[in-house]
Amino acid sequence: PSAVKLSEYRVPDFLIDHVEMDVVLDGPATRVSARMSLRRNLQGRPDAPLILDGDDLRLSGPLEIDGRALPLSDYSVAAQSLVIPAPPEGPFELHLVTALDPAANTKLMGLYRSSGTYCTQCEAEGFRRITYFLDRPDVLATYRVRIEADRAEAPILLSNGNPESAGSIEGTDRHFAVWHDPFPKPSYLFALVGGDLAQLKDSFRTMSGRDVELGIYVEHGKQDRAGYAMDALKRSMRWDEEKFGREYDLDVFNIVAVSDFNMGAMENKGLNVFNDKYVLASSDTATDADYSGIEAVIAHEYFHNWTGNRITCRDWFQLCLKEGLTVFRDQEFTADMRSRPVERISDVRGLRAVQFMEDAGPFAHPVRPESYREINNFYTATVYEKGAEVIRMLKTLIGAESFRKGMDLYFERHDGQAATIEQFIACFSEASGRNLDQFRLWYSQAGTPTVRAKTSWDEAGGTFTLELEQAVPPTPGQDTKKPMVIPLAYRLFGENGTPLSVENSSGDGELIVLSDAHSRIDWKGLPKRPVLSLNRGFSAAINLQTDLPEADRLFLARHDDDAFNRWQVLQTATTEVLIKSVHALRSTEPMPDDAPQIEAFAAALAHTALDPALLAQLLTLPSEADLAREIGRDVDPDAIYNARLRLKQSLLAALEDDLRARYEATSVPAPYVPDAAGAGRRALRTVLLDLLTARRDERSAHIAYAQFVSADNQTDRIGALAVLSQIESRLREDALDAFASRFAGDGLVLDKWFALQASIPEAGTLERVQRLMQHPDFSLSNPNRVRSLIGGFASGNPTQFTRPDGQGFAFLADNVVQLDRMNPQVAARLLGAFRTWRALEPVRRAEAEKALRKIAESGSLSADVNDLVSRALT
Numbered sequence: 001p002s003a004v005k006l007s008e009y010r011v012p013d014f015l016i017d018h019v020e021m022d023v024v025l026d027g028p029a030t031r032v033s034a035r036m037s038l039r040r041n042l043q044g045r046p047d048a049p050l051i052l053d054g055d056d057l058r059l060s061g062p063l064e065i066d067g068r069a070l071p072l073s074d075y076s077v078a079a080q081s082l083v084i085p086a087p088p089e090g091p092f093e094l095h096l097v098t099a100l101d102p103a104a105n106t107k108l109m110g111l112y113r114s115s116g117t118y119c120t121q122c123e124a125e126g127f128r129r130i131t132y133f134l135d136r137p138d139v140l141a142t143y144r145v146r147i148e149a150d151r152a153e154a155p156i157l158l159s160n161g162n163p164e165s166a167g168s169i170e171g172t173d174r175h176f177a178v179w180h181d182p183f184p185k186p187s188y189l190f191a192l193v194g195g196d197l198a199q200l201k202d203s204f205r206t207m208s209g210r211d212v213e214l215g216i217y218v219e220h221g222k223q224d225r226a227g228y229a230m231d232a233l234k235r236s237m238r239w240d241e242e243k244f245g246r247e248y249d250l251d252v253f254n255i256v257a258v259s260d261f262n263m264g265a266m267e268n269k270g271l272n273v274f275n276d277k278y279v280l281a282s283s284d285t286a287t288d289a290d291y292s293g294i295e296a297v298i299a300h301e302y303f304h305n306w307t308g309n310r311i312t313c314r315d316w317f318q319l320c321l322k323e324g325l326t327v328f329r330d331q332e333f334t335a336d337m338r339s340r341p342v343e344r345i346s347d348v349r350g351l352r353a354v355q356f357m358e359d360a361g362p363f364a365h366p367v368r369p370e371s372y373r374e375i376n377n378f379y380t381a382t383v384y385e386k387g388a389e390v391i392r393m394l395k396t397l398i399g400a401e402s403f404r405k406g407m408d409l410y411f412e413r414h415d416g417q418a419a420t421i422e423q424f425i426a427c428f429s430e431a432s433g434r435n436l437d438q439f440r441l442w443y444s445q446a447g448t449p450t451v452r453a454k455t456s457w458d459e460a461g462g463t464f465t466l467e468l469e470q471a472v473p474p475t476p477g478q479d480t481k482k483p484m485v486i487p488l489a490y491r492l493f494g495e496n497g498t499p500l501s502v503e504n505s506s507g508d509g510e511l512i513v514l515s516d517a518h519s520r521i522d523w524k525g526l527p528k529r530p531v532l533s534l535n536r537g538f539s540a541a542i543n544l545q546t547d548l549p550e551a552d553r554l555f556l557a558r559h560d561d562d563a564f565n566r567w568q569v570l571q572t573a574t575t576e577v578l579i580k581s582v583h584a585l586r587s588t589e590p591m592p593d594d595a596p597q598i599e600a601f602a603a604a605l606a607h608t609a610l611d612p613a614l615l616a617q618l619l620t621l622p623s624e625a626d627l628a629r630e631i632g633r634d635v636d637p638d639a640i641y642n643a644r645l646r647l648k649q650s651l652l653a654a655l656e657d658d659l660r661a662r663y664e665a666t667s668v669p670a671p672y673v674p675d676a677a678g679a680g681r682r683a684l685r686t687v688l689l690d691l692l693t694a695r696r697d698e699r700s701a702h703i704a705y706a707q708f709v710s711a712d713n714q715t716d717r718i719g720a721l722a723v724l725s726q727i728e729s730r731l732r733e734d735a736l737d738a739f740a741s742r743f744a745g746d747g748l749v750l751d752k753w754f755a756l757q758a759s760i761p762e763a764g765t766l767e768r769v770q771r772l773m774q775h776p777d778f779s780l781s782n783p784n785r786v787r788s789l790i791g792g793f794a795s796g797n798p799t800q801f802t803r804p805d806g807q808g809f810a811f812l813a814d815n816v817v818q819l820d821r822m823n824p825q826v827a828a829r830l831l832g833a834f835r836t837w838r839a840l841e842p843v844r845r846a847e848a849e850k851a852l853r854k855i856a857e858s859g860s861l862s863a864d865v866n867d868l869v870s871r872a873l874t
């Protein structure tokens, strides 16, 4: 397919104001009748034909315009469109009927069936798989939807908006329901559900006193696992009122959980459809991470009601307008619900592990891309997570008050519209009185900026100087870059850790705004050389290189009042030691001295007042992916793995007593509560268990096994099993078997079991994964199973996926090709594992390339896979 370009955007030639749909759910004989009120767009091309999008559709019966059948000669149907060359000049009603077989829809886009339930997914271009339409986000229509189905098979019938009527169809076993959505919306927000589901009910009174009925629909027997999601929903609704002044606008808000879903969830107006992974939780089946994932995704989809639905995107290039902003909002929500510093650390860890990687490889693209071949491939960490960082930087730059004013202006000015990034940014420059032209480079320039910071001290003049230098690396299609606007929050500390309040030469309070390639900042009149804490809270999404002397680092690790930077200082030091070890392991250089790391960890352990969640973060070594990214080229995943293990072993040798004492202190029996405090304690427990078992011997296996068998909740159980699965032993296999029989038939829980086994860093793992693909609870047609087992291997097992014999790559390649015939989106997602293949050492790199070429040559690929493979290879 040819590329779609932002520069070629044209307003639609026609508009659709209203749609009346009649959907008859009837297995392979399902029919969709659509009556659309169309009119020419006066801003469009005056003589343009009407071209409706369609994908894989079958028309049933003749087309009608204003109630009259259209002669066959007056329209034509092609693979992806329906063209009416000369439609009426004035407004008219077009009626057409399409015939669908939802059960045969394995792409899970459009109308499909998940465990028998009829459901839809329309973003980005799925509505065109239901009916012919102007399937683009800048065509906004109101919808009335009548759904009809067998009452026994589908007692629940849902669509967007408010329920209008319902009833039986006399003389049959069938019934119907009519839904009306008064808010004009683009087709990607359309949704419909029909099935036999259990309902959890609740209600919410909005800030203006309206009562909203809330419903969460799940498979029968799982209602008791939906309570946390409902609680998270109500907290999200309240939070959006309090923090952004946004009130919910319909009489009902429904969520449906389905087990076959291509992504996490979907924000359809008034009817969110969710991957059941982000709804269902009980202490016995879900981990703390699952609970916080549910809280975040429920909030995210709910927040889309204003940022995405009431104000939507003009075109798909503006995707970050809704996604980056909504991720920012859900991150702020989590920070308010849980611990702000812990949320920040874990968000930054995620950003670096995925987005920084993406930005440094063949898939790098701007937050607002300029062209795409397949839009589904742009639901990326760059659009989402970097998109959120850009909003956060904007807020830091203009201040919280102007930021809120800008948001208010945005909601007021663009409500009901399909907007652009330019319009969004204009609200903030008006609200703050600041020119944001240069800031907009964050949307158009790909690549993670590097900032080098050099400090100096002039004793005689009492002047402390900071020299900054920024550079943005070249990325595909962008060789040279301009300097960006980089907001660096900072603080200077005097002796004993007291913050100094001295104006810097650029005068911006405790904020340096770097906007040139080079810049120099002076602080004058200081009695002593201060210690600088820079990029506090990760105020700018950059790679920061500082020349901090060892003494300053130790000082900051102890005294910095920014918890993020306290964590960062230790991470940076640990990363440096680990990289030295990697080099030593691959050469004859001596191993580095890890005494300073041991000392820092000992100090953290001794700090009893520290929040356990924060301590868990401090004690977690940089990941293998983090180290690979820092090393950047000629990466040897085995050496990275061994360097980390070696450091864990030295920490254990030096600190065993402290680690054990602390571990035992976390084991206090307490009833499971999925709150931040409990989660922090359990996270710490598993991090300590991992260190305590670093010898990976039989005794280590016993320690982990003991936690596994005594666990009374899934977090402790899976934490123990994750640690145990890294140790080759009989106990590991026993524990894995016990887990499998306990949760047999529960795919969602077994996903954790699949993923753990896929991540075992041993030569036998590939075979194990292949064997597991035959497991009765595994299925290639379920996206969650594929992601946990195949995705878990490709993205969660750096040493085995990149086996030097190339078999890991070849395995992925074969599965991508096979899956592509069934579900291109899921197949394409797996290719994300290749985002860093060029950084590998030559032997592995050659094998990765072979596998990519094999995919490329396998013929009849989907647009999704084709686009990624060709980008990976250029």
Ligand code: B3K
Pocket (backbone or CB within 6 Å): 123, 124, 263, 265, 266, 267, 300, 301, 304, 323, 376, 379
């Ligand atoms: N907007 C959806 C993602 C749709 C992905 C389409 N390939 C979920 C979300 O970001 O909230």
Ligand code: ZN
Pocket (backbone or CB within 6 Å): 300, 304, 322, 323, 326
């Ligand atoms: Zn979203």
